[in-house]
Amino acid sequence: xxxVPDMLSGAxxxxxxxLYAQGDGEAARVLTERLAPLAFRxxxxxxxxxxxxxxxxxxxxxxxWQAAGSWRAGEAKVxxxxxxxxxxxxxxxxxxxxxxxxxxxxxxxxxxPGVVQELIAADRAAAxxxxxMALPDRQRQAVVLRHLExxxxxxxxxxxxxxxxxxxxxxxxxxxxxxxxxxxxxxxxGYGDD
Amino acid sequence: xxxxNANEERMLEDIFAAARREAPEPSPALMARxxxxxxxVQAADTAQRAATIRRNSRRPGxxxxxxxxxxxxxxxxxxxxxxxxxxxxxxxxxxALGSTAAxxxxxxxxxxxVDLIPxxxxxxxxxxxxxx
Numbered sequence: 001x002x003x004v005p006d007m008l009s010g011a012x013x014x015x016x017x018x019l020y021a022q023g024d025g026e027a028a029r030v031l032t033e034r035l036a037p038l039a040f041r042x043x044x045x046x047x048x049x050x051x052x053x054x055x056x057x058x059x060x061x062x063x064x065w066q067a068a069g070s071w072r073a074g075e076a077k078v079x080x081x082x083x084x085x086x087x088x089x090x091x092x093x094x095x096x097x098x099x100x101x102x103x104x105x106x107x108x109x110x111x112x113p114g115v116v117q118e119l120i121a122a123d124r125a126a127a128x129x130x131x132x133m134a135l136p137d138r139q140r141q142a143v144v145l146r147h148l149e150x151x152x153x154x155x156x157x158x159x160x161x162x163x164x165x166x167x168x169x170x171x172x173x174x175x176x177x178x179x180x181x182x183x184x185x186x187x188x189x190g191y192g193d194d
Numbered sequence: 195x196x197x198x199n200a201n202e203e204r205m206l207e208d209i210f211a212a213a214r215r216e217a218p219e220p221s222p223a224l225m226a227r228x229x230x231x232x233x234x235v236q237a238a239d240t241a242q243r244a245a246t247i248r249r250n251s252r253r254p255g256x257x258x259x260x261x262x263x264x265x266x267x268x269x270x271x272x273x274x275x276x277x278x279x280x281x282x283x284x285x286x287x288x289x290a291l292g293s294t295a296a297x298x299x300x301x302x303x304x305x306x307x308v309d310l311i312p313x314x315x316x317x318x319x320x321x322x323x324x325x326x
Contacts, residue, residue: 020232023240028232036228040220054224061228065235124209125216147210148217179202182209191205 013078014071021068028065036061038079038149039086045144046090048133056093060086076158083149084159087141094137124189131181139174146171 008016008030016034019027036057043056063085064078132140138160145156146167153171157164182189198206220228 020236021239023236025233025236028236029229032225032229032232036220036225037217040224041217044218050218053218054220057220057224058228058231062231062235065232068235069239124212128209128213147206148213150214175198175206179198179206182205183202186205189205189209191201191208 014073017064017068017071017078018073020065021071031064032061035064035079035082039082042083042086042144042149043090045129045132045148046087046137046141047093048129052093053090056086056089059089077155080155080158083145083151083155087159091137091141127182127185127189128178131178134181135174135177139170139177142167142170143174143178147175 008019008026011019011027011030013031013034016027016031020031039060040053040057043060044050044053047053047056060082064082067081132143135143141160142156145151145159146153151159153164153167156162156167156171160167162170
């Protein structure tokens with residue numbers, strides 16, 4: 001049977017969202033394939049928990065579907081909007097876990113003792129995840145968005161509701177803390193010759 | 195606080211690159227749930243739009259209601275013609291009614307033959323005395 005070529009794969013997220021709002025089922029599929037992984041990855045790395053990340057990703061995407069009908073063209077990038085929604089949902093969960101607000105909790109010291117001892121995973125990605133989870137929430141969020149999702153500082157500033165300088169500061173502190181946490185595992189992770 | 199040195203930078207970049215390659219991926223079950231949500235929201239929106247269209251087509255607007263109250267489009271046409279005639283008579287004035295009538299009924303019928311204000315002879319013909 002003749003298969004219609006995938007005409008929508010080259011369309012922008014915003015164009016797809018307009019098509020979705022008009023009832024196009026294919027646009028829903030392409031948007032899901034394109035955007036759901038972003039929401040899931042960010043939530044997974046912020047929360048360190050698969051099931052919670054799935055809930056956050058599904059909820060963030062549901063909010064996107066519901067916002068499609070009233071989406072105002074050119075106001076925000078769809079992916080940036082989704083990162084922000086997923087970030088906020090993940091942050092809410094982190095707050096609930098602790099039972100206190102982030103502001104009240106404040107940022108702990110960057111180089112916390114014991115982080116290296118907590119690194120139990122053998123490979124680099126797992127070691128990074130463990131070290132990331134030991135970071136203060138805002139530092140982790142900034143590092144993930146900058147170095148793992150590859151976003152620009154202005155985009156991260158928009159997502160986190162901060163100035164660009166504050167983002168740079170968070171990212172720099174996060175990287176220092178990660179370097180300190182991973183320092184004790186340099187040889188184990190294959191960096192012993194440096 | 196010191197900045198990350200070159201060795202640390204290199205190690206972190208390497209680890210970040212490994213993490214990007216090993217990025218967590220959503221399960222097929224999650225993707226299916228998200229797509230099901232998309233379709234449910236879409237179906238609800240479509241149903242809502244259809245209901246709105248049905249509601250609007252069932253309920254006539256204010257203008258349509260006014261036309262019906264006046265007796266339909268035929269009656270409205272008659273009303274419009276009468277209104278236009280009134281405006282025309284108003285513009286031309288009573289004094290020029292003769293020429294207006296000539297325009298209406300043709301030049302052959304002079305204004306003199308259209309006697310709009312009955313005279314004594316007319317009343318006499320009807321057997322009505324003007325005095326006494």
